[in-house]
Amino acid sequence: MYLTQTVHQAVQQTPATPMTVHGDRVRTAAESADRVARLAGAFRSLGVNPGDRIGALAMNSDRYHEYLLATPWAGAVVLPLNVRWSPAEIVHALRESATGVLLVDDTFAPLVPSLRAELDDLATVIFCGDGDPPQGMIGYERLIEDGMPAEDARRGGDDLFGIFYTGGTTGHPKGVMLTHRNLAASALGSLATGQFLTPRGRLLHAAPMFHLADIAAWTAGMIVGSTHVIIPAFTPAGALEAIQRHRVTDTLWVPTMIQLAIDHPDVLSYDLSSVEHLVYGASPISEAVLERARVVFSRAGFVQAYGMTELSPIATLLLPADHDDPALRRAAGRAAPHSEVRVVDAHGAEVPRGTVGEIVVRGDHVTPGYWRREEETAAALRGGWMHTGDGGYMDERGYVFVVDRIKDMIVSGGENVYSAEVENALAKHPAVAACAVIGVPDERWGERVHAVVVLRPGLAATxxxxxxxxxxxxxxxxxxxxxxxAGELPLSGAGKILKRELRRRYWSGGARQVS
Structure with missing residues (x-):
């Protein structure tokens, strides 16, 4: 399968149906397809060759959607960049990937001179914001206006779709290579449950579009003919307003976003009855937040997706009916239809049910490896299985329970403590808005369990x-x-808590600089 196949089907079957909604700008499938073909033609006229990387450093927009389609249409490879990275991290990804064309919007255009000073390969910068392009940049709309529509390269199968640099929570970012087959397998397997997205529904993009979690939802949405409702970035009021205004049926959020939305003082004044599927993942959710969210989004089926970038990104799914079973609310679900999951020991042997080990995964959704990092690829893909680095166990029915990142496990006085379990307990306190648990040095215990807590406004706790x-x-x-x-917790661009930042003050100069 090639992902641009979905565009041809939309033009053939529903040309007048809106494909994207961004603010007051609505584009039909036919209009979007024409713009994608013209942008792809412009890329080729700029010297982009098959397999070249085209980067994007921008907030969510309908133009980001077009970039994700026009790049493979031109035969090239997408390189979405984390919008919360430092300039040094952006330079690292662009340099390592030898990216020669970069799209930036109004927010990131001021960074371009410093990026160009560091990057000899950065030949072309396209301004995809509103208004006139800054000096030295090419205007996105002018490219489309002047561009000749290109024939779709129809890259698919094992052709590389994109390089997705990990979010930085585990140290130096690595470029995860994902093919068309990888993304299609993950999307089709998730859709096969019948409970992932609404066919021809309205999919809200509030999570960052650079992140593979949202791109996975976008891919599935393209397959089932969704209208993509796009807001620049998540804010509680902005997301709730978009749901009400556009009668959104589906959305993918991380737990931090869910908590911020249900904590909004006016949340009950919004009509959220259109939401049929609320997919969440990327980090654990507390039972207290989940229960409140199910009340606020009372008609929605909640679906937890567990996985990682290297898995395109879904390995397991906890479906709506599973959420009705209190015993399963801490589970990550069972292997999705496209995925094979095991829990193994340090030697790769499967452990008995109920025993904690490392979660490993295989299937057509597993990355072929890391960009230009053969040793790290071999270490991660041992024996044909992707080693997730997550510790967990599987029960007798095949439900996977993630207890912690293996490297996040706290060893205190010889006992293993999984931070997620402590965080779940803390989160049930009515005064706790958010929390993170880490291990810090302790002369007596080796490590001690340390909590960083954000309190709710107006509430107190000792x-x-x-x-x-x-x-x-x-x-x-x-x-x-x-x-x-603390007043807040450090978050990655995907909404994950950066435990590395919390640990740094305690482990400075030590060996345990992990996240």
Missing amino acids: EEELREFCRDRIAAYKLPRSVAF
Whole structure:
């Protein structure tokens, strides 16, 4: 399968149906297809050859949608860049990938001079924002206006669709290569459940479009003929307003976004009854937040997707009916139709059900490897299985429970403590808005369990109060031995808590600089 196939089908079957909605700008399938073909033609006129990388550093927009289609249409490879990266991280990705063409919008145009000073290969910068392009950049709309429509290269199968640099939560970003087959397998397998997206529905893009979680939803949406409702970035009011205004049926959020939305003081004044599927993932969700969210989005089926960029990105799914079983609310679901999942020991042997080990995955959705990193590719893809680095167990029915990142496991006094379990207990306290648990050095215990807590506005709690609250919920050795209060937690562009940033002050100069 080639992903641009979905455009040809939309033009053939529903040419007048809106394909994108961005603000007051609505484009039909026919209009979008013409613009994609013209942009692809412009890319070729700029010297883009098959397999070349085209980068994008921009907020969500209908033009980002067109970029994701026009790049493979031209035979090239997408390189979406994290909008929360530092200039040094952006330079690293562009340099390592030898990207020669970059799209930027109004937000990131000021960075271009400094990027060009560092990058000899960056020959062309296209301004995809509104208004006139800054000096030295080519205007996106002018390219489309002047461009001759190109024939679709119809790259597919094992051709590279994109290079997706990991979000930086684990240290130096690596470029994950994903093919058309990878993304199609993940999307088709998820859709095969019948409970992932609404056919010909309205899909809200509020999560960042550079991130593979949203691109996975976008891919599935293209397959089922969704109208893509796009907002520049998530804000609680903006997302809730978009759902109400456009009668959104489907959306993919991370738990941080869900919590911010349900905490919005006016959330109950919005009509959210159109939402049929709310897919969430990328980080754990507390049971307290999940319960409140199910009340707010009362007609939505909640679907948890567990996976990682290297898995395009879905490995398991926890479907709406599973959420009705209290015993499964901490599960990550069962293997999706396209995915094979096991839990193994350090030697790669499958462990008994209920035993914690490393979660490994195989299938057509698994990355062929990391861009120009053969050793790291070989280490991750041992024996044909993608080693996720996540610790978890599988029950007798095949449900996977993720207990923590293996490297995030806290070893305190010889006992293994999984931070997610402690975080779930803390999150149930009514004064806790958000929390993160890490291991910090301790002379007596080796490591101690340390919690960083953000309190809800107007509410208070002490360290001892939180510890006592958790005592009835988790074993004594898992209790936070120290608590720090913060105004906010550091987040990646995908909404993941950057535990590396929290650890840095405690492990400076030490060996455990992980996230």
